[in-house]
Every structure is written in structure tokens, then in C-alpha cells.
Amino acid sequence: MDKQMLAMLVCPHCQGKLKYDRERGELKCYFDGLAYPVEDEIPVMLAEQARRMDADEKLAKTRSGAGEARDDAT
Numbered sequence: 570m571d572k573q574m575l576a577m578l579v580c581p582h583c584q585g586k587l588k589y590d591r592e593r594g595e596l597k598c599y600f601d602g603l604a605y606p607v608e609d610e611i612p613v614m615l616a617e618q619a620r621r622m623d624a625d626e627k628l629a630k631t632r633s634g635a636g637e638a639r640d641d642a643t
């Protein structure tokens with residue numbers, strides 16, 4: 570998926586940044602614990618279509634340490 574396009578996308582719920590999971594083909598909002606599917610390179614930004622991440626998956630963010638700024642509190 571195009572990086573510029575990805576940078577423009579925000580979570581429809583919290584307006585937060587999304588993280589693209591290449592392996593699963595999903596855009597993840599760790600704040601809400603939602604994973605939005607990407608179909609044929611088109612992100613489906615609908616809460617009804619989003620998958621709920623489980624607690625372990627949410628923790629994976631810190632484990633894989635992508636070096637993102639911590640802006641959760643804002």
C-alpha cells in the first residue's frame with residue numbers, strides 16, 4: 570500500500586494514526602483495538618467491517634517496537 574495514502578488515513582473512531590499490518594493486510598488502530606481490512610489495496614474504513622483485536626494483539630505493538638511516538642494521551 571502507498572505510504573502517502575497511509576499517512577493520510579486516520580481511524581474513523583478516534584482520528585488517531587493507523588498502523589499498516591502488511592502480513593494480515595489490515596490497518597490497525599491500537600487505541601481502539603480495531604483492525605480495518607484492506608481489500609485490493611483499498612482500505613475499508615468502516616467500524617462495522619473492522620475486526621476487534623484481542624488483548625495479546627494489542628500488546629504486540631510494544632513488543633515489536635515500531636518506534637512510534639506516544640501520542641495516545643492526546
Ligand SMILES: [Zn+2]
Nearest residue numbers: 580583598601
Ligand atoms: Zn481509533
